Amino acid sequence: MSGAAFIVVDMASKSSKASRVFVCTSCDHQLSKWMGRCPQCGEWGSLEERDTRSLGLGAMGLAGVAGAGGSAGRRGGGRGSGGLVPGASAQPVTQVDPTIAKHRPTGIGELDRVLGGGIVPGSAVLLAGEPGVGKSTLLLEVAAAWAKKGHTVLILTAEESVGQVRHRAERTGALHDKLYLASENDLENGLAQVDALNPELIIVDSLQTMQATGVEGVAGGVAQTRAVTSTLTTLAKMSGTPVIAVGHVTKEGTVAGPRTIEHLVDVVLNFEGDKHSSMRFLRGIKNRFGATDEVGCFEQTAHGIQEVADPSGLFLHHRTESVTGTAVTVVMDGRRAMVGELQTLALNSEFKNPKRYMTGMDASRVSMVLAVLSERCGLPLADKEVYAATVGGMKILEPSADLATGLALASTAKRTPLPLGLIALGEVGLGGEVRRIPQLTQRLAEAHRLGFHTALVPKNCHYEAPKGMKVKEVSTLCQAVNYCLSTD
Numbered sequence: 001m002s003g004a005a006f007i008v009v010d011m012a013s014k015s016s017k018a019s020r021v022f023v024c025t026s027c028d029h030q031l032s033k034w035m036g037r038c039p040q041c042g043e044w045g046s047l048e049e050r051d052t053r054s055l056g057l058g059a060m061g062l063a064g065v066a067g068a069g070g071s072a073g074r075r076g077g078g079r080g081s082g083g084l085v086p087g088a089s090a091q092p093v094t095q096v097d098p099t100i101a102k103h104r105p106t107g108i109g110e111l112d113r114v115l116g117g118g119i120v121p122g123s124a125v126l127l128a129g130e131p132g133v134g135k136s137t138l139l140l141e142v143a144a145a146w147a148k149k150g151h152t153v154l155i156l157t158a159e160e161s162v163g164q165v166r167h168r169a170e171r172t173g174a175l176h177d178k179l180y181l182a183s184e185n186d187l188e189n190g191l192a193q194v195d196a197l198n199p200e201l202i203i204v205d206s207l208q209t210m211q212a213t214g215v216e217g218v219a220g221g222v223a224q225t226r227a228v229t230s231t232l233t234t235l236a237k238m239s240g241t242p243v244i245a246v247g248h249v250t251k252e253g254t255v256a257g258p259r260t261i262e263h264l265v266d267v268v269l270n271f272e273g274d275k276h277s278s279m280r281f282l283r284g285i286k287n288r289f290g291a292t293d294e295v296g297c298f299e300q301t302a303h304g305i306q307e308v309a310d311p312s313g314l315f316l317h318h319r320t321e322s323v324t325g326t327a328v329t330v331v332m333d334g335r336r337a338m339v340g341e342l343q344t345l346a347l348n349s350e351f352k353n354p355k356r357y358m359t360g361m362d363a364s365r366v367s368m369v370l371a372v373l374s375e376r377c378g379l380p381l382a383d384k385e386v387y388a389a390t391v392g393g394m395k396i397l398e399p400s401a402d403l404a405t406g407l408a409l410a411s412t413a414k415r416t417p418l419p420l421g422l423i424a425l426g427e428v429g430l431g432g433e434v435r436r437i438p439q440l441t442q443r444l445a446e447a448h449r450l451g452f453h454t455a456l457v458p459k460n461c462h463y464e465a466p467k468g469m470k471v472k473e474v475s476t477l478c479q480a481v482n483y484c485l486s487t488d
Helices: 003-019 058-075 111-115 135-148 162-172 187-199 222-239 260-264 313-316 363-376 399-414 438-449 477-485
Strands: 020-024 048-052 124-129 153-157 179-182 201-205 243-248 268-273 279-287 297-299 304-307 324-335 337-350 356-359 384-390 421-425 456-459 469-474
Touching: 111 222, 111 268, 111 279, 111 297, 111 304, 111 337, 124 135, 124 222, 124 260, 135 153, 135 162, 135 179, 135 201, 135 243, 135 304, 135 363, 162 179, 162 304, 179 187, 187 222, 222 243, 222 260, 297 399, 304 384, 313 337, 324 399, 324 438, 337 399, 337 438, 356 363, 363 384, 363 399, 363 477, 384 399, 399 456, 399 477, 456 477, 469 477
Parallel strands: 124 243, 124 268, 153 179, 153 201, 201 243, 324 421, 356 384, 421 456, 456 469
Antiparallel strands: 020 048, 268 279, 279 297, 297 304, 324 337, 337 384
């Protein structure tokens, strides 16, 4: 009797252990034992112990219910023992209305560029960015543009009062009778506002300040953020009304909360900018309805966020005479070609290890170009204190700017300016060779549009030179330096 009891207790203990799993709150990865770091997403301290019986339709439960219901339905032709009934009948793909997922322009060209043509009805869009970058102002511009077209827009502001949003709308010229405001941080009350107004666009500011009733945790926590995002996404799909939600980012630049919210939405946009510059860039991180390599350019002014259709002019100082240490190149930001100016300065240093100061440029690549100039071209720069910066707060990080960086540094060392109207395109290797770069035709076309008539490019590249532009092919950095800065 005691042995039987022991066996019963032991089996109950094993059953209890088997019903416990550890679930990652960031990626929903399940483990049988606790670990400090999730092996799937790499998050620390994200594993929570849960009872598999409380998960509802888990891996075994879902398979069992679906299998029982499906098999019973096939055998008996009824609903099945599980009671599963489809929410909507399946239909052939040829009978699906293609206009359902047609883009609707927002009225802001740069935003439409990133979205792939506009907002798709029934889509969920997540706009992420650092505090103060202008997310709320940008969405207020979007709401006003939609309202001016006769569409009803509802902004659920959980961070600010309606008076604060009204003040910003006055400053930016976003006042319109079709634009409605509601200060709600409770998700149920927000859904009631949507049900009463029936808007054509919903804006939620922000996810981390909304709270869902019946979900554990505080607003902004993992469970709350996931529940709010899931509800808003479901709302968009069921009603056909697009939803744009603001999401804050962490110190690492990722969206605050679980990574699963990025998988729930259709589009993830990142709004970024330097606090010392008025330029703002909108980048597509995820887009189910378009490309993710587009970038939109904006400028933050006293009157709101203004789109910049031609950003190249902001990063270029138009000169009538050449200055030593200055070179111009063309970089690709997504699918957009932008002309940027590099400036360098080299000074004698009394220190054994001269300092290097870089602004807007990749410090490691500048140091590499300095080493190549010193070793391969014999220019005395190794013992110099070097300064390198971009114009207008532009960030130039791609290797295609190596040739322009090398020419700017060589111009500083030789105290000879580069010719006016010259651009340099090419990656520089440690052997001093100039390597090929992609999208050369588009880069040359953008430079020619802005008035540049001479270009230095790598050899053996496939490109179409614009009419009237002189293109010089170079194989090494030294050859480029001799071509541009020869004193003979």
